Every structure is written in C-alpha cells, then in structure tokens.
Amino acid sequence: MKRDKIEYKLKKELDRQRFEHTLGVEQTAREMARVFGENEEKAALAGLLHDCAKCMPLSQMVKAAKHADVDPVMKESKALMHAVAGRCVAVSVYGVQDEEVLGAIRWHTTGHANMTRLEKIIYLADVIEPNRKPYPGLEALRAQCMQDLDGAMHTALRMSLEHVKEQGRTLHPDTLAALAMYEPELAQDEAANSRTPEE
Ligand SMILES: [Fe+2]
Numbered sequence: 001m002k003r004d005k006i007e008y009k010l011k012k013e014l015d016r017q018r019f020e021h022t023l024g025v026e027q028t029a030r031e032m033a034r035v036f037g038e039n040e041e042k043a044a045l046a047g048l049l050h051d052c053a054k055c056m057p058l059s060q061m062v063k064a065a066k067h068a069d070v071d072p073v074m075k076e077s078k079a080l081m082h083a084v085a086g087r088c089v090a091v092s093v094y095g096v097q098d099e100e101v102l103g104a105i106r107w108h109t110t111g112h113a114n115m116t117r118l119e120k121i122i123y124l125a126d127v128i129e130p131n132r133k134p135y136p137g138l139e140a141l142r143a144q145c146m147q148d149l150d151g152a153m154h155t156a157l158r159m160s161l162e163h164v165k166e167q168g169r170t171l172h173p174d175t176l177a178a179l180a181m182y183e184p185e186l187a188q189d190e191a192a193n194s195r196t197p198e199e
Pocket residue numbers: 050051054082108109
C-alpha cells in the first residue's frame with residue numbers, strides 16, 4: 001500500500017492526537033535511520049504503522065491477533081495488545097510483509113532481548129517524537145538518540161524501570177530482558193528473586 005493511502009486510512013482509524021503522534025514517529029524514525037545507516041523507508045513505514053491498532057477496542061485487538069502468540073495477561077491489557085494486534089493489522093490491512101518492519105511494530109512497547117537496530121529506532125522514536133509531552137530527561141534522551149543508539153536504549157529502558165518502580169508496578173519481563181542486555185546483573189538478580197527458598 002502506498003504511503004498516502006496508509007496515511008489516509010490511519011487518519012480514519014486513529015484519533016487526532018494519535019495520528020499526529022504517528023506522523024511524529026514516522027519522521028523521527030526516518031531521521032534516526034539516516035543517522036545510524038538503517039533503511040529509511042523501512043523505518044518510516046514502521047513508524048507510520050506502529051500504533052495502527054491503538055484506537056481499537058480491546059476485544060477487537062484480541063480478535064485481530066487471534067493467530068498470534070498471546071497469553072491471558074496480555075489479553076487484559078490494551079497497552080500490550082495494541083503492539084501485537086498492530087503487527088497483525090499491518091499484515092492483513094496494510095499489506096506489510098517485511099519481517100523487520102513487522103518486528104519493529106510488534107516490539108515497540110515492551111522491547112525484548114536482542115533487539116534489531118530497526119526495532120531500537122522505533123522503540124526510541126516512539127518516546128522522543130516532537131509531539132511528546134515533556135517529561136524529565138526527554139531533551140537529553142533526544143540528543144542521545146541521534147548519537148548513540150545503544151546508550152539511548154539503555155537510558156530509555158532505565159527510565160521505564162524507574163517509572164514503574166515509582167508506581168509500585170513491576171517491569172514487563174520482555175522489557176526486563178531488554179534492559180538486562182545493558183545490565184547483565186539485572187537478569188541474575190531477577191533469577192535470584194524468583195528462586196524459592198527450597199531450591
Ligand atoms: Fe504504541
């Protein structure tokens with residue numbers, strides 16, 4: 001599907017704020033791809049489509065993702081489901097077949113271990129695009145995103161850990177696995193914490 005047609009369709013599917021965000025991620029992902037020698041068209045396409053399922057009701061997300069590997073916890077969460085459903089909708093509605101682009105859509109919310117360069121770009125573009133409401137550390141992260149991709153991933157994942165800690169929640173296991181790439185001791189702590197005394 002041509003870009004203009006995708007944009008036209010997304011404009012109908014998304015609310016105004018989400019649509020603006022989407023264009024911001026598309027543009028930021030393209031800039032980052034240029035900086036880091038990644039394919040700009042793939043980055044732009046993944047940025048444009050990353051939230052294509054975001055404005056669906058949860059039940060529709062679950063339906064869209066019926067062929068995907070989805071656990072019961074995910075089915076309760078719009079935040080987690082929109083990325084999985086987004087990958088499926090990108091295939092079925094927007095005709096995307098490129099696995100790299102689809103992976104970037106799938107993992108944009110949680111991250112995971114061993115992320116590709118394109119996946120990192122979309123993960124980061126999502127949190128720094130120009131329409132993002134300011135949050136502490138945003139400007140520094142924006143600068144880092146144009147210089148040091150892994151450094152920026154480490155910063156962003158750390159911020160996400162601090163954020164969930166403040167809220168008394170725990171980090172999603174996939175996000176923890178992504179962070180543990182930069183802080184191997186975290187993975188060991190986690191293993192130690194989950195061990196029962198009898199073991
Ligand atoms: Fe998203």
